[in-house]
Amino acid sequence: MTISFIKMKQLVSTGKMSRRDFVQLSMAAGMTAVAGENLFNATARATPKKGGHFKSGLGHGSTTDTLDPGTWENSMVSDIGNIAFDYLVDIDTKNNVAPALAESWDSSDEVDRWTFQLRKGVEFHNGKTLDADDVVASINHHRGEDTKSAAKSILAIIKDIKTDGKDKVVFELNSGSADFPYVVSDYHLPIMPAKDGKIDPQAGIGTGPFKMENFEPGVRYSATRNENYHGESWFDSVEMLTILDVVARQNALQSGDVHFIDRPDLKTVQLLKRNAELEIDQVTGFGHYVAPMNVTMAPFDNVDVRLALKHCFKRDELVNKVLLGYGTPGNDDPLAPSIKYAIDPEPKHQYDPEKVKFHLKKAGIDRLKVDLSAADAAFAGAVDAAILMAEHARDTGIDINVIREPSDGYWSNVWMKKPWCFSYWGGRPTADWMFTTAYAAGVDWNDTFWNNARFNELLVQARSERNEAKRAEMYTEMQNILHEDGGIIVLMFNDFVTAHSKKVAHGELNSNYDHDGGYMYRRWWMA
Amino acid sequence: MHPILKTILQRLGLGLLTLFVVSIIIFSSMQFLPGDFATAVLGQSATPETVAAFRKELGLNDPAVVRYIQWIGGVVQGDFGSSFSGRSAGREREVMELIAPRLWNTLFLAGLTAAIAVPLSLALGITAALYRNSLYDRTINATTLTTISFPEFFVAYILILLLATLWKVFPSLANVRPDTPLMDRIYMCALPALTLTLVIVAHMMRMTRAAIINLLASPYIEMARLKGVSSSKVILKHALPNAWAPIVNVIAFNLAYLVVGVVVVEVVFVYPGIGQLMVDAVSTRDIPVVQACALIFAATYILLNLFADIVSIVTNPRLLHPR
Structure with missing residues (x-):
């Protein structure tokens, strides 16, 4: 019986069996008509087929948007990159780099020289055949002195781009980067046809x-x-x-x-x-809400105070009340679970009054008093989150004084200025990218001013390590260090929620x- | 010269003068906006050099007086300049190119709404005056006052819920294209036009009713009644001609509102009108677009008021033939 169902399902999915035949056979097999009908629908739905006009309604877009990918800053225009264009590489559902216009890639041993082999026979909408010059011109549109592209800073690692024959592109980097293919998957970098070494960014023509x-x-x-x-x-x-x-x-x-x-x-x-x-989809992305503590200022310069604060509030209640359940509690690791090399560090940080008392005692503090600066500019519901945290913490021996800051000018006056505040990260697709942006010593956006020698050493080593197992080991150690010692409290990861017919x-x-x-x-x- | 023609020319001259003053106010108030296009567009990646390069390219470093003269000189010749956004080598977006299709959309929606709302409110106002203090009069008054009291977006939501979601009579989105055929366009604009109608009917209807009732107490109306004219004729033939002046003024005011003030309705129905364009332009400091929009809005008010004045003069013999 089971085998015949599988066969029937195959026939349906390849379009060789009609709804009527399917339902009749299912009824003969002892199913009710409704069950047969449902099974037919589920099977037919699960198989992609051609046709139809798809319409999406997005909460973004402005009359000042343009087709120039260097200016793309909302998902209405960045989606165009995957409609009319292709990228050198794609990101798959497991967050690995997957072939797109480049069918394969390889690097030198020092990972500072990357060669991308282009797919052959790809045609642009205007009939031109894709070659290496198009790729060079498309990337160079975002580099150089006079570019206004938002991708300029992430491409700063590139020293030079050259063609090697018609279907090979070579990137020379300033320093080794094992994750470089992720960089060229950035949504600002679609490939466009070149004419005399330049692309026309407003033409909207891609592959x-x-x-x-x-x-x-x-x-x-x-x-x-x-x-x-x-x-x-x-x-x-x-x-x-x-x-x-x-x-x-x-x-x-x-x-x-x-x-x-x-x-x-x-x-x-x-x-x-x-x-x-309707169907609602819920996906945990890379984005997360954080409460960075400035580890160079008292009392946050004491690691026990930081650990006490990491245990003084109920994370799942924050998710339920601030994100209405559409999120995951954080565990003081800024890497989303779906990112390669991400772990869930142990012991898990959660509400634990005993641990708070233990760490406060170790720090020699009887009752801790701290200020927490919050405004809804950090994330929607930040002020409510702060008040909730203060309520939870009171019973554990910590008095959090919530300071309500103005949303206007929050990023220039409060963030990275006040000792403890709230912030938001959109997340980055690789461990290296996230750590380099916010946790390496001395970088612009290191909002905890954290400087851990071992962590920084591992960061540089891991970047140019080609052995997967060794790399995984290094990133595990780094996440554990950050989890225990870091100044960051990762409150929660927020979900992408969408709905479709x-x-x-x-x-x-x-x-x-x-x-x-x-x-x-x-x-x-x-x- | 015919006195009406003279009045029109006089008013047009005054209108131009007003427009000139308005242009100065618009231009100088733009100077008070904090930040500029360069910083608004570049955002986090705004380094001092890129901002300086941007400002130079857009000519923002010239003194304000020079920029004003350049701008107004162009406007007089029908050239509103080019938008700050969407520029790249050898490609500029003309302000008029941006505004024209959206202005046409806005005028279309305003026209459609006026075609429904004006006859409707006149009819309601006249009948309400005719049967004043009756149940009919009270119902009309209460209903229109209710719809005007709700915010526009709320009226819009209710209409969408009833006429687009529960009973799928009209589409909930009015995202017309430049090439949408006229009948489709009217069908798609039904809900926004209905929303705006509900918002403006009360004002016009109550002014009509009040103006007529006011006149019904006059001796000449009493005379008409005494000679046996029916009450509907009294209102249409004797009262209404004298009531036109205030009614037309209110109609002109509401029509101007339909052109310049419907951004909320545009957003709710995703209607590509001029209001959303101006809001986006202000938030990105796209000054040429903001200035052009503001000038168009000012001209709309001036022209519609002129129209209202002329109608009041034409319908009033005492003003038409002054001694």
Whole structure:
């Protein structure tokens, strides 16, 4: 019986068996008609098929947006990168680098010289064939003195880019970086056709699965299938709409005007869930809310005070009250669980009055009094989170004095100025990238002013280590050091919450960015 | 010269003078906005050099007077300059290119709303005056006052809930394209037009009612009644012609509001009108666009007020033939 079902399912998914036949056979096999019908739907939905016009309603977009990838700063325009364009490499659902326009890559032993082998026979929408010059020009658009690109700083590691024949590109780096392929997956770096060594950033022409049809900044972007696409995609055409108002966005989804929306109102997601035609997706991304302590200032210069504070509040209650459950409690490790080399350091930091008393005693403090600066500019609900923490901490012998700061100017007047405050990280796709941005000694955004010799030493070593096992060992040690000694309290990871109509279906979702990592337009299909 | 023509020319001249003063106010208030386009666009990556390069490229380093003269000189010739955003080598976005399609959308929505709201409120106002203090009058008054009292977005949400989500009569999004056919356009704009109608009807309807009722106490109306004219004729033939002046003024005021003040409705229905463009331009300090929008809004007010004045003069023989 089971075998025949599997066969039937195969026939359905390849389109060789009709709904009627399927249901009749299921009934003959002893199932009810409804069960057979449901099984047919589930099986048919699970198989991608071509066709349909996909519409998304996004809570981003402004009339000042442009097609120049150097200026992309919201996901309405950054999604274009995966509609009309391709990148050298993609990020897969496990956050590994996957081939895209580059079919393979290799590095020198010092990992300071990377060679990317390009896929052959790829054509741009204007008929030009992709070659190495296009890649060089596309990356160089974001480098150099007079560029206004937002990707300039992450490309500072590149010393030189050269072509090696028609389908090889060589990157010379200033120093070794084993994670370099992640850098060229950045959404600012789509590949465009070059003419005389320059790209036309406003033309909107790429190698992607869809050709741009219409772009009205702050209103819509639409594109139709590229028949010459080198890969797979399902929709005949796609359309993005900017719907800034959250209620309007949810209404558009419910009335069927769009198939997908991002950022639904978390307070009313429960009501959307009740609608049988909709599906809510929840993905833990890299983004996290933190409470950085300045370890150069008293009392936070004492590691026992830091440990006492890490144990003085109930993390799951913060997730339930501030994120309404759409998140995961943090464990003072800024790497999201889905990032390569991420661990869950032991012992897990959670509310524990005994440990607070133990560490305070060790620090020679009877009752600890600290100020915590908070404003909702750090993240939505930051002030509520601070008050909750103060309530929890009072019984453990710590008095947290919550100072409500103005949201305006928070990042210039409070963050990295006050000894203890709140902040937010969008997260980075690799351990090295995250640590180098915020925890290496002396970097601009080291908001805890933490300087740990062993950690810094390991950071440099791990960056150019090619042996996976050794690298994993180093990152494990670094996460443990940061967990125990660091000045960062990672409160929680927030989830990407999106909603879509059951008329569209998808496979496993990416977690590097919202919108299935930006890949939904090419990966999803009409059910 | 015919006195009306003379008045129109006089008013147009005064309107131009007002517009000139407004342009000075707009330009100088833009100077008070904190930050500039360079810092707003570059954000975190704004180093002093890139900001300086940006400012030089946009000509922000010239003295304000020079920039004003350049700008107003261009405007007089119909050239509103080019937008700060979306610039790249050899490519600029003309301000008019940005504004024209959205201004057309805004005027279309305003026109559609006016076509529903003006006849509706006149009819309601006249009938309410005719049957004043009746149940009908009270119902109309209470309903319109209720709809005007709610914020626009709330009225919009209620309409979306009833007419787009529960009963799928109209689409909840009014994201028209430049090439949308007229009938589709009207269909898509139904909910925003209905929302705006509910918001403005009360004002016009109550002014109509009040103006007519005010006149009904006059001796000449009493005379008409005494000679046996029916009450509907009294209102339409005798009262209404004298009531036009205040009614038209209120209508002009509301029409101007439909052009310049509907950004909330635009956002809720994702309607690509000029309001959203101006809000985005202010937040990114895209000064040429803000200035052009503000000037267009000022011109709208001036022209509609001029229209209202002319109608009041034409409909009032005492003003039309002054002694």
